[in-house]
Amino acid sequence: MPYGVGLIGAGPGVEALHIPTLARLAEHLRVVHVSGSGSGRAAALGARLGVRASTGSAELLADSEVQVVAICSPPERHAEQILAAVAAGKRAILCEKPLALSREDAEAAIDACRASGTALIIGTNHLFDPAWNRTKHHLLASGGEVRALSVTAALPPNGRYHEVVAEPEASAVPQRPRPDWGDPVVAAGIVRQLVLGLAIHDLPALRDLAPHAPRIVFARPIAPIGYSIGYQAGEVLVQLTAVMVPGGADALWRMSVMTSLDRIDVEFPPAFVHAGSANVTVRTPDGRINGYPLDPSDGYVEEWCALLHALDGTDSIEYAELLDDALYAIELADAAAHAIREGGRR
Amino acid sequence: MTAPVVLRCTDARYRHACAELPRRLAEAEESRGAVVVVPGAGDWVSAAAREIEAGATALVVADPDPSVDLDSLERIARRVPIVLDRPWFRADLCAELGAAAPEELPLALTAECIVPAGESAHVVADALGWLRVLGRGGCEVVASRRSGRAALAQLLAGGGMPASLLVTELASGLGGPSIRVLALGGERVEVVTDAAANLMRVRVEDSTGSRTLPRRFESRERLSLRRALAAVGGGEALHDAEGFARDIHALRSISGTL
Numbered sequence: 086m087p088y089g090v091g092l093i094g095a096g097p098g099v100e101a102l103h104i105p106t107l108a109r110l111a112e113h114l115r116v117v118h119v120s121g122s123g124s125g126r127a128a129a130l131g132a133r134l135g136v137r138a139s140t141g142s143a144e145l146l147a148d149s150e151v152q153v154v155a156i157c158s159p160p161e162r163h164a165e166q167i168l169a170a171v172a173a174g175k176r177a178i179l180c181e182k183p184l185a186l187s188r189e190d191a192e193a194a195i196d197a198c199r200a201s202g203t204a205l206i207i208g209t210n211h212l213f214d215p216a217w218n219r220t221k222h223h224l225l226a227s228g229g230e231v232r233a234l235s236v237t238a239a240l241p242p243n244g245r246y247h248e249v250v251a252e253p254e255a256s257a258v259p260q261r262p263r264p265d266w267g268d269p270v271v272a273a274g275i276v277r278q279l280v281l282g283l284a285i286h287d288l289p290a291l292r293d294l295a296p297h298a299p300r301i302v303f304a305r306p307i308a309p310i311g312y313s314i315g316y317q318a319g320e321v322l323v324q325l326t327a328v329m330v331p332g333g334a335d336a337l338w339r340m341s342v343m344t345s346l347d348r349i350d351v352e353f354p355p356a357f358v359h360a361g362s363a364n365v366t367v368r369t370p371d372g373r374i375n376g377y378p379l380d381p382s383d384g385y386v387e388e389w390c391a392l393l394h395a396l397d398g399t400d401s402i403e404y405a406e407l408l409d410d411a412l413y414a415i416e417l418a419d420a421a422a423h424a425i426r427e428g429g430r431r
Numbered sequence: 432m433t434a435p436v437v438l439r440c441t442d443a444r445y446r447h448a449c450a451e452l453p454r455r456l457a458e459a460e461e462s463r464g465a466v467v468v469v470p471g472a473g474d475w476v477s478a479a480a481r482e483i484e485a486g487a488t489a490l491v492v493a494d495p496d497p498s499v500d501l502d503s504l505e506r507i508a509r510r511v512p513i514v515l516d517r518p519w520f521r522a523d524l525c526a527e528l529g530a531a532a533p534e535e536l537p538l539a540l541t542a543e544c545i546v547p548a549g550e551s552a553h554v555v556a557d558a559l560g561w562l563r564v565l566g567r568g569g570c571e572v573v574a575s576r577r578s579g580r581a582a583l584a585q586l587l588a589g590g591g592m593p594a595s596l597l598v599t600e601l602a603s604g605l606g607g608p609s610i611r612v613l614a615l616g617g618e619r620v621e622v623v624t625d626a627a628a629n630l631m632r633v634r635v636e637d638s639t640g641s642r643t644l645p646r647r648f649e650s651r652e653r654l655s656l657r658r659a660l661a662a663v664g665g666g667e668a669l670h671d672a673e674g675f676a677r678d679i680h681a682l683r684s685i686s687g688t689l
Contacts, residue, residue, distance in 0.1 A: 230602075232579060232580045232581045232599045232600070233581040233583070233597050233598075233599040235541070235543055235597050237541055237613060237615070239613075239615040239616075239619060302574055302575075302576040302583055302585070303573065303574040303585035303595075305585070305593055307538055307539045307593050308538065309538075311538065311539065313539060313585065313593045313594075313595050315574070315576070315583045315584075315585055315595060317576060317578050317583075320578050320579035321578070321579070321581070322576065322578050322579075322581045322582070322583040322597065323583075324541065324543075324583060324595050324597045326539055326541050326595060326615070328538045328539050328615050328616075330538065330615065330616055330617050330619075331617060332617050332638060333616065333617030333618055333619070333636075333637045333638050334617065334618065334619040334636035334637050334638065334641075335636070337613075337615075337619060341543065343543070343545060343581070343597070343599035345580065345600075345601060345602035345605075346601070346602060346605065348543075348545055348599075348609070368545075368609065368625070369607075370601055370605040370606060370607040370627060371606075371607060371627050372607055372609075372625050372626070372627030372628030372629070372630070373628070374628075
């Protein structure tokens, strides 16, 4: 009997990501309830799926058929909704990244899940990509010392990929006004959001390799939306670059691990699509490029599988790791925002 | 057929290249009236100045060392055409990229260098050259940091374009420097050079797909000699010294961290 899933949030990401992903796991998981903010999207999705729909999260959390909660609301709601789901006695939660926007909220959410034994997965899909385990295995086997890390993302509008996995309404993706990058307070706030909403895809994986507290070397916004951040974690230097491009080339999302012996490139497929795992290649000092085969699964499917493993007791949730991942991201976001504000003042 | 220009050099690589230009070049013993190849090690600017005094009509500097006096370079570059033959930076690819560049500037640039231990300067100088070409202006260093065996710098490329540079040293005894430079925008350009793989590849991607600029089968030494010949003949204005100087200024701003 599949677990009943309640989706809190009915935005384009839910329509293009979680609903199609859950359809791939229909033997184990089925959507039974969708709740939204009252825009009408939850009702439309519910009608299309033939499931209950509601406004706000209370009705969904009171629904006895909902055993698993997927929190896909705006980031500022995540922590409080985790607490509410735990209080409602739900068995498992998949929360979209980030876990929380502040240290206090992250600690409270993790404490509640740990105390109640509620399974919690944060949807940092790159961490769950089969390619990441392959990369870590290579690092362990080669013995190379990690010296630097780089993540480069150049992302066209999401709509390009929504359209290949869903049938979104034309108005589904709201156009945001361009920020005033000249105002350092505005710029700092947006870069903080971008770290916690975009860079966070990779931060738990980066923390695996560079676990020390991040110390900012530089941070600046990139117009129209993006960031260039450099930081040091222990002895490892990290370069993060992301930019939303208005169109043109397909998405590039590449994580590179530079060691004393080689360079490992992990190229992730575009967001939303199910095109298999990331592509892992290793460049050796003698110029060879060794490639690993693609795995047919992807991080989106695997993060739900991780939740299923926790539910059936074949795997456990590492609450301390989840909290440390969240705190690493918050610390980096705060430090980047601080650097931008201070740079503006100078 | 016009008489060939003469070449004076002791470097076998350029003698081989000379043999591949038999109608235009012939080897000579004297510098006077010749295109002269100057080894780029040590104080090569002084050596180049001596060749100009001896009557060289053009110079090709092989693998120019970045620790050169740039004021002196600027002075000699005003006297005769000078080609700087840099190991991981090809003028023909730069020209093709420049000719096909879209109107819109990139939104950001990144560069990653992998270098043999203690040999970063040449590699980083050439990475800065590619950043200059893709960013359509020389780089200014805003911040930099060294940690362990890596270095990181925040840069501003031409017109204030955000850029960053990451340099990682390989373990002692391992060779094979590599440069990867990306220009991010609607059109994405990636330059990859890999000495160990004998690779220099430029790939351009846009909404229609990707294309790789044709591989250059002409040796860089022959290319440099051809450019010198073209300059002697008045057909090509050379800006190698100017570009090199801009790259080296940026390099020196981060050299404490390399």
